[in-house]
Amino acid sequence: MKTSIHIIIVLLLPFVMQSQKKNKLPKSKVDYATFLEMSEEIMQHREERLITLEVFLAYMKDDNTILLDTRSEAAYKKKHLKGATHINFSDFTKEELTKHIPSKNTRILIYCNNNIDGDLVHFASKKAPLALNIPTFINLYGYGYKNIYELSSLVQAKDKRLQFTGTVTK
Numbered sequence: 001m002k003t004s005i006h007i008i009i010v011l012l013l014p015f016v017m018q019s020q021k022k023n024k025l026p027k028s029k030v031d032y033a034t035f036l037e038m039s040e041e042i043m044q045h046r047e048e049r050l051i052t053l054e055v056f057l058a059y060m061k062d063d064n065t066i067l068l069d070t071r072s073e074a075a076y077k078k079k080h081l082k083g084a085t086h087i088n089f090s091d092f093t094k095e096e097l098t099k100h101i102p103s104k105n106t107r108i109l110i111y112c113n114n115n116i117d118g119d120l121v122h123f124a125s126k127k128a129p130l131a132l133n134i135p136t137f138i139n140l141y142g143y144g145y146k147n148i149y150e151l152s153s154l155v156q157a158k159d160k161r162l163q164f165t166g167t168v169t170k
Contacts, residue, residue, distance in 0.1 A: 050152035119157035
């Protein structure tokens with residue numbers, strides 16, 4: 001039985017390959033080269049937008065500022081910085097961002113797991129070059145949001161200056 005199937009596959013393979021050549025699939029909507037170019041452009045802009053916890057907390061008080069949490073919805077619901085708006089990173093589209101951040105002039109503050117130390121359950125650190133702040137910054141910038149500031153400090157989860165909310169606040 002196996003031999004018969006193998007013979008059929010061998011006989012049909014040239015026809016399948018020829019058919020695939022005739023019906024080439026269109027290229028995907030993935031452009032890694034432009035992503036790298038954009039990342040290079042963003043690098044200097046991002047360096048100028050890394051801020052300390054003190055500046056981050058001061059900016060949070062401004063009405064034209066949004067504190068953005070792009071972790072998973074489950075992580076956000078369990079514990080996040082008080083006042084944060086949630087947009088799951090995987091849901092970033094022009095429409096979704098516009099719904100939550102209508103003005104590109106809005107100051108956007110971002111933070112991720114790698115900014116919070118001492119709470120491995122709710123803020124498990126990622127490998128440093130893969131921290132969520134990096135793709136979040138690049139994507140926001142790529143969608144035209146340039147007024148982005150990123151928390152550069154590593155803050156202890158028990159730091160009294162931070163206020164958390166969610167289903168778990170300790």
